Amino acid sequence: DQQVKQNSPSLSVQEGRISILNCDYTNSMFDYFLWYKKYPAEGPTFLISISSIKDKNEDGRFTVFLNKSAKHLSLHIVPSQPGDSAVYFCAASAVGGSQGNLIFGKGTKLSVKP
Amino acid sequence: GAGVSQSPSNKVTEKGKDVELRCDPISGHTALYWYRQSLGQGLEFLIYFQGNSAPDKSGLPSDRFSAERTGGSVSTLTIQRTQQEDSAVYLCASSSFRGPGQPQHFGDGTRLSIL
Numbered sequence: 763d764q765q766v767k768q769n770s771p772s773l774s775v776q777e778g779r780i781s782i783l784n785c786d787y788t789n790s791m792f793d794y795f796l797w798y799k800k801y802p803a804e805g806p807t808f809l810i811s812i813s814s815i816k817d818k819n820e821d822g823r824f825t826v827f828l829n830k831s832a833k834h835l836s837l838h839i840v841p842s843q844p845g846d847s848a849v850y851f852c853a854a855s856a857v858g859g860s861q862g863n864l865i866f867g868k869g870t871k872l873s874v875k876p
Numbered sequence: 877g878a879g880v881s882q883s884p885s886n887k888v889t890e891k892g893k894d895v896e897l898r899c900d901p902i903s904g905h906t907a908l909y910w911y912r913q914s915l916g917q918g919l920e921f922l923i924y925f926q927g928n929s930a931p932d933k934s935g936l937p938s939d940r941f942s943a944e945r946t947g948g949s950v951s952t953l954t955i956q957r958t959q960q961e962d963s964a965v966y967l968c969a970s971s972s973f974r975g976p977g978q979p980q981h982f983g984d985g986t987r988l989s990i991l
Contacts, residue, residue: 805967805982866918
């Protein structure tokens with residue numbers, strides 16, 4: 763039973779346009795959400811996070827939106843650049859017995875075309 | 877380097893053999909995690925260490941898997957009597973403390989292939 767779902771395995775966008783990566787979750791106990799970026803043969807790199815008490819967090823070209831009622835979050839990248847091409851993982855963590863352990867989605871492969 | 881270091885980067889072994897994977901976390905990080913990523917899947921939590929506390933082993937898939945962390949620094953993940961389904965990329969991460977939303981810093985992983 764997947765608690766964090768990224769339903770789009772891949773996404774292709776044109777350079778300069780907006781990339782929108784989506785993530786859904788089922789566990790209402792999740793209180794932090796993180797996005798990681800992964801290049802081939804490298805470990806994931808932390809990108810941006812959001813607390814469940816917020817609905818938006820912005821860092822440069824990256825913005826994460828959280829809709830708690832819909833249990834949905836999205837990562838917006840604007841403008842997209844070819845160097846953004848990577849696999850993006852959504853992850854969530856919850857207060858409780860496994861505090862701090864991250865539950866990951868399966869990832870979305872983003873391709874930004876020049 | 878300043879990042880999380882894992883070795884070996886690749887390991888190929890025969891079914892039934894034991895393997896040891898090593899992780900050297902970022903200096904000063906008290907929390908250390910092991911995850912694995914099977915083909916086409918997300919990262920799956922395996923085990924967590926925090927300082928001198930008992931490890932959280934809730935993600936270990938079977939008793940063939942074990943891990944230790946000596947001196948609060950380097951960690952070794954051991955898989956005994958390997959099976960083909962153990963083939964995956966094993967990733968280690970560390971963070972300065974454990975808590976919700978604390979970013980974890982990952983190594984580049986060990987790609988394990990069981991023949």
